Amino acid sequence: MLDVGRHPNISLMAYSEIEKVEGHEGNFTVTVRRKKRYVDEAKCTGCGACAEKCPTSVPDAFNTGLGTRKAIYSYFAQGIPSTHTIDPDFCRQLNGKKCGICQKTCQADAIDFDQEDKIVELDVAGIIIAAGYDVFDPSQIPEYRYSELPNVLTALEFERLLSASGPTDGHLDLPSDRAVEAEIKALEKKIGKSKRMLEKFEKKFDESSKQFYEKYNKGDYSDDKDRKKWADKYAEYLAIMEPLEDLKKKAESFTTAKRLAFIQCVGSRDFRFYPFCSGYCCMHSIKEAIIAHEHENETTSRIFGMDIRAIGKGFEEYKIRGGNNSNITYVRGRVGEISQGPNNNPVVTYEDTHERLVKSQEFDMVILATACVPTIGIIELAKILGVELDKYNFIKTSPFSPVDTNVPGIFACGCAGAPMDVPESVAQASSAAERAAEIAIQLRQVQNVQF
Amino acid sequence: MPENRDNDVRIGVFICHCGSNIAGYLEMETLAEYTETLPNVTFVQRNLYTCSEGGINEIKKAIKEQNVTRVVVASCTPRTHGPLFMSSCGEAGLHPYLFEMVNIRDQCSWVHMQLKEDGTTKAKDLIRMGVAKAALLEPQEPIMSDVQLRALVIGGGIAGMTATLALANRGYEVVLVEKQEALGGMLNRLNKLGPVMTDASGFIEGITEKITQHPKITAFTNSQVTEVQGFIGKYKVDIETESKTRNIDIGVIIVATGGRVFVPDGLYGYDGKKVVTQLEMEQLLKKGLDSNIKNVVMIQCAGSRNEERPYCSRICCQTAVKNAMLIKEQIPDARVSILYRDMQMYGVENEEMFRDSKAKGIRYMNYDPEKPPEVKPVAKSVQVSVYHSLLGQELTLPADLVVLSTPVVAQEDAVATSHLLRIPVDENGFFLEGHVKLKPLDFATDGVYLCGSARFPANIREAVAQGLGAASRASIPLSKGSVVVEPIISVLTNEEACRGCGLCVALCPYSALEIQNTEKGRKVHVIDVACKGCGVCAATCYQHALSINSFTDQQLEAQIDAFLEVS
Numbered sequence A: 001m002l003d004v005g006r007h008p009n010i011s012l013m014a015y016s017e018i019e020k021v022e023g024h025e026g027n028f029t030v031t032v033r034r035k036k037r038y039v040d041e042a043k044c045t046g047c048g049a050c051a052e053k054c055p056t057s058v059p060d061a062f063n064t065g066l067g068t069r070k071a072i073y074s075y076f077a078q079g080i081p082s083t084h085t086i087d088p089d090f091c092r093q094l095n096g097k098k099c100g101i102c103q104k105t106c107q108a109d110a111i112d113f114d115q116e117d118k119i120v121e122l123d124v125a126g127i128i129i130a131a132g133y134d135v136f137d138p139s140q141i142p143e144y145r146y147s148e149l150p151n152v153l154t155a156l157e158f159e160r161l162l163s164a165s166g167p168t169d170g171h172l173d174l175p176s177d178r179a180v181e182a183e184i185k186a187l188e189k190k191i192g193k194s195k196r197m198l199e200k201f202e203k204k205f206d207e208s209s210k211q212f213y214e215k216y217n218k219g220d221y222s223d224d225k226d227r228k229k230w231a232d233k234y235a236e237y238l239a240i241m242e243p244l245e246d247l248k249k250k251a252e253s254f255t256t257a258k259r260l261a262f263i264q265c266v267g268s269r270d271f272r273f274y275p276f277c278s279g280y281c282c283m284h285s286i287k288e289a290i291i292a293h294e295h296e297n298e299t300t301s302r303i304f305g306m307d308i309r310a311i312g313k314g315f316e317e318y319k320i321r322g323g324n325n326s327n328i329t330y331v332r333g334r335v336g337e338i339s340q341g342p343n344n345n346p347v348v349t350y351e352d353t354h355e356r357l358v359k360s361q362e363f364d365m366v367i368l369a370t371a372c373v374p375t376i377g378i379i380e381l382a383k384i385l386g387v388e389l390d391k392y393n394f395i396k397t398s399p400f401s402p403v404d405t406n407v408p409g410i411f412a413c414g415c416a417g418a419p420m421d422v423p424e425s426v427a428q429a430s431s432a433a434e435r436a437a438e439i440a441i442q443l444r445q446v447q448n449v450q451f
Numbered sequence B: 001m002p003e004n005r006d007n008d009v010r011i012g013v014f015i016c017h018c019g020s021n022i023a024g025y026l027e028m029e030t031l032a033e034y035t036e037t038l039p040n041v042t043f044v045q046r047n048l049y050t051c052s053e054g055g056i057n058e059i060k061k062a063i064k065e066q067n068v069t070r071v072v073v074a075s076c077t078p079r080t081h082g083p084l085f086m087s088s089c090g091e092a093g094l095h096p097y098l099f100e101m102v103n104i105r106d107q108c109s110w111v112h113m114q115l116k117e118d119g120t121t122k123a124k125d126l127i128r129m130g131v132a133k134a135a136l137l138e139p140q141e142p143i144m145s146d147v148q149l150r151a152l153v154i155g156g157g158i159a160g161m162t163a164t165l166a167l168a169n170r171g172y173e174v175v176l177v178e179k180q181e182a183l184g185g186m187l188n189r190l191n192k193l194g195p196v197m198t199d200a201s202g203f204i205e206g207i208t209e210k211i212t213q214h215p216k217i218t219a220f221t222n223s224q225v226t227e228v229q230g231f232i233g234k235y236k237v238d239i240e241t242e243s244k245t246r247n248i249d250i251g252v253i254i255v256a257t258g259g260r261v262f263v264p265d266g267l268y269g270y271d272g273k274k275v276v277t278q279l280e281m282e283q284l285l286k287k288g289l290d291s292n293i294k295n296v297v298m299i300q301c302a303g304s305r306n307e308e309r310p311y312c313s314r315i316c317c318q319t320a321v322k323n324a325m326l327i328k329e330q331i332p333d334a335r336v337s338i339l340y341r342d343m344q345m346y347g348v349e350n351e352e353m354f355r356d357s358k359a360k361g362i363r364y365m366n367y368d369p370e371k372p373p374e375v376k377p378v379a380k381s382v383q384v385s386v387y388h389s390l391l392g393q394e395l396t397l398p399a400d401l402v403v404l405s406t407p408v409v410a411q412e413d414a415v416a417t418s419h420l421l422r423i424p425v426d427e428n429g430f431f432l433e434g435h436v437k438l439k440p441l442d443f444a445t446d447g448v449y450l451c452g453s454a455r456f457p458a459n460i461r462e463a464v465a466q467g468l469g470a471a472s473r474a475s476i477p478l479s480k481g482s483v484v485v486e487p488i489i490s491v492l493t494n495e496e497a498c499r500g501c502g503l504c505v506a507l508c509p510y511s512a513l514e515i516q517n518t519e520k521g522r523k524v525h526v527i528d529v530a531c532k533g534c535g536v537c538a539a540t541c542y543q544h545a546l547s548i549n550s551f552t553d554q555q556l557e558a559q560i561d562a563f564l565e566v567s
């Protein structure tokens, strides 16, 4: 990523979209909309002081909503460019409230609340589409209850939990527990406020709230207005304290997830959604199970799938190693249902096709290997570029010219063309670069154009 | 302690948190405070991510504003991040080789996750040693060398032919060497190409014609590379052709030697007649099947995914499905059963072919590798018995033909090729790329690239993509016309001492040393562009005549002294 950001021949336009493409192979004019960040790219050093001070917390999209970020943010810590962006949906200043804290904090004077989108025109010889993929939304599968059961996650969410720089510092904290912890935090904040209020009264009347309250309840001070207020506040305090104590007690028994279920082909190889195989998900489930075991060696994982497609270099060996060394068992079968068990533990009901039995098993966490689906916006992008899509909306190519689209001079690589893993995407990226270079060279020979 | 403590050694140390990768497991504040007390250190800073744009700017700022003359970054591994920090120093006006990196992530926080105190102590040791070395660093100038604008492609299968055409279309001369008498590789022996079912022969003819007519391409068939000397940009290659041996100057080399199909001697009653491989099946289909064939059984993973060959050969399931459908096309009422472990029909096109085949009536039966199918001859045909693990029943299938899906295995001469080019092979005999995820088409050795089944079994879509990709990688030195090599190499620092014994020459894994006759007698000479700075020679030389730039005896001794100082 950094190499891309630093290469003298690359101008990186992040947070930008293609609006229009005209011309033909060797001579395209591309109109790019550079979306407003409310931050001057030339001035911002990416120091992050603004985000530290910004008072508005927002669910963090990069961490799949599992953590929070601020209304002014950089997409993720190592992101390139490190230029920060203000989220106009949440920023107080942009929503008519008084704030501007980031502007006051920024030493580089980079904040610009009046920034507008910029339209840029580029002259290029060739175009490479590397728009990638999105993951399938599993809430479309009612029997998996993804939106109802807190401890059913997608593999992408799980990836963030496993990440040392993710929302849980790499610990497999259960989302249901994290929700309780968030509640505790919120209540503690309230309690703090309430305590400070009570302290004022205690100072004024030189008596502890508890003692006072006992007397008050016996009927003392019945017509003291100030003391009535005190009593009300103390009642409020107790009303928060009780559930807080309960939750805290509950939280004492929280542990990390140790029994994991991975469910393959969620949305893939499924006629209701996407009939194709997403190619890489068997491997990422095995990888995630191995990493989870590395973090805590009591972790056990079961991977439920029809075929385990370990088809790359070293993959079958990795799969077997996972089984031998990382407590992974592979179950051949499709999962019919995920339901709520005790303590928010999901229960997986599946057919074990080798034993020809329908079984149920309780887990701490269930991870869904969701399908690789065409990226949002690919239809519009294809229209702008004039490229043909296949019936699933991946960019259409032929096996004999795997990175050429139907439009000469426009190429595609990676998951934009079909689901594939990283090494294949990298290899295809080099292929697309090769094809684009061929165009540029031929142009130089024919028209004597200098680059 | 190092003597070189003149006034301009001002060391700036950047300690990276790597988010919580490091900061979560080490005492960062203690570490920074400690670092401030080290000799020559004039500036210490902690960063959330030193490699982020913000972190890099901090390094540059320290060079410019704090007048730091040596930079030490204590963070992750120099393998991924060293070059970035070095060039950043360069951009800020500090010589890039006045930079030293200390790995407190992989070597401290990761391996001593549960031991915060000990991990921190070790990080202190490492930083102290890095600082001691940094004080003695000296600028090094990068080495430049010209590149011969001609590529060699070894192997004329679809991957090699694609790479050849791509480079030729870019205007480079390409020499293509094929061992067999014709170009085309495995495709010459195939019938129809899935998933589109194009005729293999027509497809190959089209490409072969483009190759033979291209003015930039010289293709040698029935030929072999017998000797490769030199290094990126300047290879001297001997090619034994039908008529004579030629010696050609080459700039870059692409390995596209493909694979061969495993011959299942002794497996499942293989006889090449009633029990054949998928490759033989291709020929049978091409000729047209005997219409008496009514029952065909295919057995997947014949000779793969076992102890001897643990890998899945990726393409045999697609081949089986393709051929099963082609059988149905020729003999619509034939019963075709495929006995499988996992059907590896990954991706969009394969899965679609898999579905179509089921609609056409191909039957799939899951077998357990613990109870593999058995093939027995009966009368004029054979019989396959299999424990169908989904039905839980032993089945007996009559078969007029049994087809074994055997894996693609490495070429017999792959090891010889690997020695010739000084590139590694993996445990299965396929060539081992530079990085399995991020550098699939490069080797660790610069100037040599990889594509197709020589890397790992691939279908045509993948082999073509890799052929184009390898051409792209190889075109980088060609288009620059020169290579710039890292100057961390071996140097003959004490020519007097060298006796020209040649011990180092024999041990150098990169052929970067040679003995020359000089006025002062036999002396070793370092081919700087070929040297990788591994240090084998410096460690071997009993005369201490050779030394590695940036890893001199003096620098290493300073590090060791610094370590012993406290421990």
Ligand SMILES: Cc1cc2nc3c(=O)[nH]c(=O)nc-3n(C[C@H](O)[C@H](O)[C@H](O)COP(=O)(O)OP(=O)(O)OC[C@H]3O[C@@H](n4cnc5c(N)ncnc54)[C@H](O)[C@@H]3O)c2cc1C
Pocket (backbone or CB within 6 Å): A016, A017, A018, A130, A131, A132, A133, A134, A135, A155, A156, A159, A280, A284, A287, A375, A376, A377, A381, A413, A414, A415, A416, A420, A421, A422, A423, A425, B437
């Ligand atoms: C949970 C999970 C784990 C995985 N683990 C692994 C693994 O361990 N190993 C492995 O090899 N593979 C893994 N993969 C697969 C891997 O993610 C893909 O192979 C890889 O990301 C494909 O790269 P890409 O560049 O094609 O697409 P992407 O990574 O999707 O990148 C596409 C980029 O294009 C941008 N974009 C989209 N539309 C537009 C537009 N209209 N204009 C401008 N920009 C646009 C997107 O914002 C995005 O940045 C995993 C996948 C998942 C879901």
Ligand SMILES: Cc1cc2nc3c(=O)[nH]c(=O)nc-3n(C[C@H](O)[C@H](O)[C@H](O)COP(=O)(O)OP(=O)(O)OC[C@H]3O[C@@H](n4cnc5c(N)ncnc54)[C@H](O)[C@@H]3O)c2cc1C
Pocket (backbone or CB within 6 Å): B154, B155, B156, B157, B158, B159, B160, B177, B178, B179, B180, B183, B184, B185, B186, B187, B190, B192, B193, B194, B195, B223, B224, B225, B256, B257, B258, B259, B260, B261, B278, B279, B282, B315, B319, B322, B408, B411, B413, B417, B451, B452, B453, B454, B458, B459, B460, B461, B463
């Ligand atoms: C039975 C079978 C059926 C298949 N069917 C299909 C299909 O329908 N669709 C599909 O997409 N794919 C199919 N494939 C896969 C396809 O064959 C490969 O994708 C393709 O052959 C890979 O090309 P390659 O150039 O990497 O290797 P190869 O085709 O193996 O070519 C390598 C070439 O290098 C030469 N060579 C080797 N060593 C040397 C040396 N030392 N010096 C000089 N030359 C050397 C060889 O002689 C050969 O010509 C099938 C494979 C098999 C086995």
Ligand code: SF4
Pocket (backbone or CB within 6 Å): B300, B301, B302, B304, B305, B311, B312, B313, B314, B315, B316, B317, B318, B341, B342, B343, B344, B405, B407
């Ligand atoms: S592709 Fe199919 S037949 Fe070949 S090794 Fe893999 S699973 Fe076995």
